[in-house]
């Protein structure tokens with residue numbers, strides 16, 4: 001397995017080291033190549049994602065990213081120039097974010113009940129396309145626009161992917177989250193697409209919820225959800241709600257997939273670079289290890305993925321919730337469990 | 341006080357009746373004029389908001405709305421043709437949504453702590469403007485767009501309003517919620533505006549959060565917020581999260597304000613018409629009564645508003661959370677308490 005590794009900034013390198021520790025335990029054939037990208041490189045060289053690096057990344061089977069970011073970098077620079085550029089260049093149209101409440105993990109909810117949802121967020125369209133502009137900047141007549149672009153091609157492929165995942169799960173339930181009553185143009189495209197594709201998946205039951213209502217039900221009744229499919233911006237928000245109710249972004253894993261397999265997919269914890277705790281060895285690498293599980297699954301290494309996920313599930317069920325996390329110790333434990 | 345009353349559909353008329361009961365108790369000078377608008381009227385006559393009705397509405401000091409909607413009406417019809425049309429025609433640029441966890445109210449959070457925030461959502465711009473379209477509908481080449489429009493004029497006035505509210509509160513704290521790292525054009529306008537206006541309010545401390553992070557902190561640490569200012573779509577979502585953690589939309593009140601006073605402001609519970617429980621006398625009118633409190637406050641009737649809010653606070657602290665709500669009984673109790 002040729003793996004491109006982007007440790008990134010802050011706690012990124014720390015959690016990636018543990019992710020690789022666990023990965024190597026179950027997949028000894030991993031050949032990892034590190035790529036120095038992120039805030040530090042930008043601050044040093046002004047470079048975000050040179051084309052030559054992008055070309056090299058394409059030569060890999062998958063990419064593992066830690067986290068990028070630093071308070072010294074203005075908002076938008078790394079996001080548009082690196083993170084989103086990777087998603088767009090590598091056509092990562094499926095942003096996969098499972099949210100499961102593991103045994104032993106405290107939810108902020110009083111009565112969470114079982115939670116096991118798979119959020120599928122579109123990754124290459126919507127308000128994320130960077131289409132918009134500013135007129136008469138810094139005057140009282142300034143106008144700023146943001147355009148959400150949605151195509152039949154782009155919506156159909158992610159909706160189809162969501163149905164494929166839903167039909168393979170025990171509950172076979174899919175919820176479309178959008179705001180069709182206000183964003184009527186895009187909403188109509190999303191609704192019609194779900195309706196059309198659903199004809200090919202008669203076993204899958206389908207529900208629809210407005211994003212505001214869904215944001216409430218994620219809190220009051222998260223157990224009702226199985227697979228969720230939604231647009232890029234709504235997905236950004238609801239997946240963080242899902243992460244919050246299942247124990248926080250310290251446990252939230254994600255995959256940015258080119259489901260066609262043309263480009264390597266990228267796996268990363270949802271959390272950021274957390275500069276405030278960087279270098280102290282107390283970042284929780286669990287989200288990175290779960291992202292490694294998604295990576296293995298995506299590459300068809302089902303047995304290896306199962307070992308990683310089972311190691312995490314076991315470890316979480318036996319952790320002392322009061323104890324201070326030690327990054328390397330968690331990695332050691334998970335590696336040992338995964339190998340056993 | 342000349343009050344236009346739009347009872348609407350489903351439970352709308354039931355909760356509005358109780359809202360008026362309480363209002364009349366504290367403000368005997370109310371002259372209410374009912375307006376038949378909503379799903380029922382549309383289904384009967386095809387009319388949503390005739391211009392003559394709109395002109396009449398403008399002649400009032402304020403508007404009280406119950407809820408509109410019916411499953412038989414396609415999505416977008418009432419929203420664009422009635423609810424949003426009212427907001428845009430009457431220039432309701434401040435969408436005011438307090439979220440307070442009252443004593444005696446159960447939060448879905450395990451450890452909510454005290455919550456008392458005032459969400460201020462922009463109401464006449466952003467992705468709600470209806471600017472967008474569809475190209476090549478129903479073909480594999482379909483493209484659907486939604487344009488978020490943001491103007492210096494529109495952002496500045498709502499941000500200024502938010503600072504004015506923040507400076508009048510004990511904590512004097514304001515949080516801007518946006519997604520400046522992705523929606524860089526609109527985000528820059530919002531950030532710059534907050535920065536500029538903040539110079540006039542040196543006592544107010546200012547924070548910024550991305551909408552995805554805020555959506556998490558609303559769940560994990562809602563007590564940190566005081567006043568929140570945000571765009572129309574983000575506001576739609578985060579105010580429902582705020583409602584969820586403070587006991588649900590059965591208690592969520594809102595005001596759609598023309599803060600300039602040129603047009604009448606409109607007050608309504610955040611919940612919908614709930615056709616499933618309509619006509620059974622079991623809808624909770626508390627959100628409507630709290631909306632009446634906002635209405636009185638907006639009209640400068642501070643003492644009357646205080647009576648209404650105190651009645652609700654007392655009633656909630658003594659309610660049996662297991663008991664089935666009886667709409668008219670709650671109204672009777674609140675009216676009696678408010679008059680006392």
Ligand SMILES: CC(C)[C@H](C(=O)O)[C@@H](O)C(=O)O
Nearest residue numbers: 079083084236270521522552
């Ligand atoms: C960092 C940012 C660009 C990104 C997003 O908005 O998609 C992040 O919030 C995420 O969810 O992966």
Ligand SMILES: CC(C)[C@H](C(=O)O)[C@@H](O)C(=O)O
Nearest residue numbers: 181182212419423424576610
């Ligand atoms: C009904 C709908 C148009 C409305 C909105 O999106 O603003 C509602 O959700 C609200 O929050 O008042």
